[in-house]
Amino acid sequence: MNIIAQPQRLNDPVEQGIAAYLDEIIALRHDLHQYPELAFQERRTSKLIASHLSSWGYDVTTGIAGTGVVATLKRGAGERRIGIRADMDALPIEEATGLGYASSNPGVMHACGHDGHTSILLAAARYLAESSTFEGTLHLIFQPAEEIGAGARKMISEGLFERFPVDAIFGLHNWPGVPLGQFGFVSGPAMASVDQAKIRIVGKGGHGAEPHRAVDPVLASASFITALQSVVSRNVDPQEMAVATVGSIHAGSASNVIPESVELKLTMRAFTETVRQQLQERIPALARAQADSFGAVAEVDYRLGFPALINHREETDFARGVAIATFGPARVEEGFKPRTASEDFAFMLQEKPGSYLFVGNGETPPLHSAHYDFNDAIIAPAARYWVRLAEAFLN
Ligand SMILES: [Zn+2]
């Protein structure tokens, strides 16, 4: 469905309200796109967000996790409190879109659409402030460092939910390849955990012509890499998802020298803590045992990244219901599948009930591509969705 090609009369007051200033929001999105900032350096972005929200009457708190912003609005006597989160950071990628508003910061690019997520939430924020169609407390959370640095965890550790208590929290991500403006909801595991390991297999270097005097770490690591996939196929329940990828391998520099060691870099993904722990136990054990069987030694540095993002059932049903009530059932994708990418909103969902949802970006280059651009046609419907969600939750 192409929502641009099917103009409709603006019967809905939220749609009308947002349409009145949509051009300004799109201009703001292009401005954010042109001046992208990396994790924890979102100073210009954060200032811009805070000044808009203040001008619309929000109580604005800055400086949480460095550049994080929380904007609060209370209306009436309602006691319910909702949190809606957007992310602000860009990626270390050289933009190749050739757009008029392409990045002016060399090597930095909004290639994940966080400029769009921020603009959507600002569009909703303005409507909610001007219309006052809810009773309760609205906390809008603009988070730094989603891509690297786990900005969500840092905001939580700096007292986010003690200072701004919420009964539920929601967030969204645009998704290339999903039809433009279609909504996707997943109850339970919706995005994967991501962990990394550096494994160094240490043998004994020597002459390539005299392998019997050496301990060949290349052969040991080849055996480990092959055996690694048995963790996924033989240890993990076949009903569950697990990914183990060796993305980097480095050893030696000459054809006739057996090197001293091999360095491997791995990434692991899972949808449940049980599988995640299984990978964390089995992979180092396997690396050590495989190395040992060749007389080599494996040094394993296994680092936990983001947990799996687990959507809460009740809040996800609620969020899906709001989309159906606002746009009709045809705009909600049937059987939307969990994604194997990861997202640090997972930390927020470990603290508070809530749901993370997806909005189709249409047929565009994928996220993190140098050719990707957020689709401005999402802003109006997604902002309208946030407004309807907040109104429904707080009334
Ligand atoms: Zn990203």
Ligand SMILES: [Zn+2]
């Ligand atoms: Zn992203």
